[in-house]
Amino acid sequence: MNSFGRVFRVQIFGESHGPAVGITLDGVRASIPVAAGDFEPDLARRRPGAAGTTTRVEADVPQFLSGVYNGFTTGAPLTILFSNQNTRSEDYEALRHMPRPGHADFVMQQKWAGFNDPRGGGHTSGRLTTALVAAGVVAKKMIPDLQVHARLTEAGGTTDIEAALQQAIEQQDSIGGIVQCTLSGVPIGLGSPFFDSLESTIAHLVFSIPAIKGIAFGAGFDAARMTGSIHNDAIVDADGTTRTNHAGGINGGVSNGNTIVFDVAVKPTSSTPKAQESWNHQEGKVTPLAVRGRHDLCIALRVPVVVEAVAAIALADAQAVG
Ligand SMILES: Cc1cc2nc3c(=O)[nH]c(=O)nc-3n(C[C@H](O)[C@H](O)[C@H](O)COP(=O)(O)O)c2cc1C
DSSP, rough: OOOEOSEEEEEEEEEESEEEEEEEEEOTTTOOOHHHHHHHHHHHHOOOOOOTSSSOOOOOOOOEEEEEEETTEESEEEEEEEEOOOOOOGGGGGGGSSTTTTTTTTHHHTTTOOOOOOOGGGGGGGHHHHHHHHHHHHHHHTTTOOOEEEEEETTBSSSSHHHHHHHHHHHHHOOHHHEEEEESSSSSSSSOSSSOOOHHHHEEEEETTTEEEEEEETGGGGGSOOHHHHHHHOOOOOTTTBSSSSTTTEETTEEEESSEEEEEEEOOOOSSSEEEEETTTTTTEEEEEESSOOOOGGGGOHHHHHHHHHHHHHHHOOOOOO
């Protein structure tokens, strides 16, 4: 469904070309200072504008519909809305009969029996991550000692991100990337063994970001190639500080007080300018597909702040659950 959380709960809504996107947050502590300006630094990091990103730029001014009074959270559900003003739905007309390969057009059309809003990807659009970023700003405020930082470590298979972007622009084909996220200042004991392991909770939310295809904590898949004596993180003091961090800050599904580290794989944008083919429902055969519209050539450029947001949401809920 479109909601997440046990105590700190988020419910996301909206469509890319509908009137607005937004999020309702329940379980927000009263008395947290909230002003529109607090959201701008993170929203600006998600906003397009740089080379390799879409030319659809929205103002992203948060409107607080409920849960804020005189600049502080009240404790009531907090609903944050972002209106959509820069839409060009006509670009998506041709896609009514031809689902984009790699996108959610085909599955959503099937799942919602053709009643889905196809404009700009509708409810599956990356536009909804604006709302996730806003929720992340509030979540970060709920855990004041938390320091969360995500950055793009590679794109198009290389750490030379500029060169990868240049090549993508020249070849007019989309590329993916890897985002690394670190969380420090996390108290020991968040998460539970089994179903609510902290890895599960973080991964649950990270996979809610469109275009994410993988996540690995600490040494990740390399752990399978190490011996135990090398993989094990030696504990060097009574606080549980470890010499290495192959576990990525989590043991037994529970935070161990060391920095939580994970890597996220972002796929190349499915709406690539490169010529593709797809099933044409109107003609009843496979035909060439030229994707029009304004698209990110490299989604990964805009994803780090979204990863930070969902990680903060996961920790805020894990902390509230205890
Ligand atoms: C910030 C952001 C921007 C995105 N922009 C685009 C885009 O311009 N074009 C596109 O085809 N997909 C874009 N996506 C990805 C699609 O929303 C996503 O691939 C699609 O919903 C299918 O989901 P899946 O890739 O998780 O299977 C974007 C995702 C994010 C997080």
